[in-house]
Amino acid sequence: MRQFAEQFFKLQEKGASFKNECIAGLTTFAAMSYILVVNPNILAAGGMPIEGLITVTALAACFGTLMMALMTNYPVALAPGMGLNAFFAFTICIGRDIPWDAALGIVFYNGVLFVLLSLTGVRTKIADSIPQALKVGVQCGIGLFIAFIGLKNAGLIIDNSATLVSLGDLSEPSVMLALFGIVFTLILVVKRVTGAILISVVLLSIAGVFIMVSGQPLTATPDAIVGLPHSIGDTFFAMDLMYPLLNFAQTWDLIFALLFVNMFDTIGTLIGVSRKAKLLDSTGKLPKFGRAMTADAGASVVGAALGTSPVTSYVESAAGVSSGGKTGLTAVVVALCFLLSLFLTPVMEVIPLMATTPALVMVGIFMMESFRQLDFDDMTSMATATVAMIAMPLTFSISEGIAIGFIVYTGIKVGAGKFKEVSLLTYILAAVFLLRYIFGLT
Template identity: 35%
Template sequence: MEKFFKFGERGSSAGQELRAGLTTFLAMAYIIAVNPSLLAAAGVPMNAAVTSTCVGAGIMTIFMGLFSNRPLACASGMGINAVVAFTLAAINGADWQVSMAVIFVEGCAILVLVLCGLREAIMDAIPVSLRHAISVGLGIFIAMIGLADGGIIVANESTMVAFGDVTSPKFLVGLISIVATVILYAMNVKGSILIGIIIAVLCGIPLGVTQMPTGIVSALDFSSFGAPFMVDSTGTVAVVRVLTTPILLVFAFSLMMSDFFDTMGTAMAVAKQGEFLNEDGTVENIREILIADSAAAAIGGLVGASSITTFVESASGAADGGRTGLSSVFTGIFFIIAAFFAPVISIVSSAATCGALVIVGFLMMTDVVDIDWTDLLEGFPSFMVIAGIPLTYSISNGIGMGFIAYVIVALVTGRGKKVKPLMWVATAAFLVYFLLS
């Protein structure tokens, strides 16, 4: 094991990697409760969503550890699972199998681009400011979903959105979730997000928000596995419907763009903590990391877990001493074990995950300082992305608005040459998408 993982060479040990793996699991285990609740809204059976979320994360995290030998963990990505639940479901007539087929196609496309060496070229074509803006926009979007789940904000015909009823049990559980998570996070408690959810679940019992489980352990539910190749409500194989429907292909493209940005930023963040970021800003073993991440996206759609991607919370494990892929193997094992406790996990209400979504949204806001707001070409398109994602309740819409704004501002300010060819292609694709919408 030492020869394969080289933890001695990297100043680590099996025990240290185990601790780091557990730290990463605790830091990102909130996804076990959050992802199924979102996927259930899209029509995926709850127990199946729990199984696919845990098993998918476990398998791909172990694969990442073995293939790249770096301390990165994978699970269903926040933001994209919201697209599955609230955007794709509305477009495809609530056929969740079709939504998963979109994710599957997107993942396969990214994998092909990585294997052909084109992923880095596409990354280079997108302005850095827009990459940061997408992360910030997703953060606000995720926090908005969390606040709505917790009853903190509600729909209002007069003002579009309003403050919730402070006396309602749902509001109280949501508030407890936020307060507990923030306090624990401020105290640097390991697994603060997961503990915050647990506290909110327990407080929800006397308030009638948390429903007691019918059991503790249950058999795994693999009914969502192979979703892209299932027949949808129209009698068409889901993946065939995606490949023959332009608007769904555009969605696959936009999700692919989102996956690009998240993974590159995450890899750099973890590499800095794990001491495999070179002085010139390049990440060691980046090709292996990108291949594993791209394969994870496709596997996520295949098993019905939404897009599985590399989690920035992996940095917590790297900061806690993770230096090799062994820590990822341990994290993956913890995820697979968690899959057997679906009844317990299913009692977690959406209100109880409010704090997790809000704190994750906060963490994603850090990229806002890396945008040059004094430059119209950098600032205005970034603003359109950041405002567009939450205000249109669509990640794709926000990204498209930012891309189009960037091209327009570049042209009118005489900087059209800054727009790279692939950026033109992406902008044209978004124009088609908006026209089709």
């Protein structure tokens, strides 16, 4: 087995060792395993039956990661994406009042379209035609949106009829514990502790055993440590493929927004992790980039069939790369870890929502890092990114933030007489989004 792995993944040629690849895989899994707890909670908020979602998340991550490993031999792991799952639950299901099975149909079509664009190479032309300001604004906006959801879930932010939102009751033990968890997680991240988010989730869950809410402990005691995974019968191939087609006027922008976010999230992650792993060639390009994008897109199609939001490459893969991961064997180890984690379902099921708050806030902070890519001397870029970024959490919709961003960017450029700096695709999308608002097609 070991000899086959060394030959198949060309460990000696890549300057890698079997031991280091395994350690790197365990490191990456520790860094991203929080998704097993966070993703089911977010999808359940959109109306999906929560029983079985841990199984769905683990299987989708396992399959997607194996696809990446076998198609590219890169140490990149995949799982249902943060931001994409929030878009699924809060924008599609809650914001548009679309049933979750129909939302899975939207995810499926997004994945198929992503595959076609990846196979034909059209994705490169689309990526080049979207302004950098919008790419940055959308990524930062999604980060703020995810962090906002985390603070809301913990009760740190609550509704207020006069000011829209306000600070929650910090005298509540669960709220204070969540705040402590955020600070604690930040300290671990600053100190570069591997698996910082996972450690935080575990410790907050343990602390919840000793905190009483309405006479009950915040964290329930699991019936067992190890158990069989739940069935995915409720979500497996439950996607409604007709709804998006019959209601195309109301769903096209959601499919586009998913494609937009998924594509640029994947491109950014792949380039970032590959640069760290020294996989880029002398021209700064990633060999097998098309295969990597196809694997990512294919994983979303399979994820929709299993019953989850789009699957995408994880920036946490960089943790494994930093530990020496250089080949797809690292990804295979991650996939096996996700498979084995299914037998810890009884423990993961009792983790309280509050314990996931630091994970959401931390992911949001990581996504805000791209703001430094903006040209601060260019008011066009600054204004576009800022408006798109603020619009997402305040409208509680990623797609609306994207739409407003396109309109603002195009409007500023046209008003400043910089017509040639706007691509044809951007003009078209800005016009379509503007007409949608004018005629109330939301």
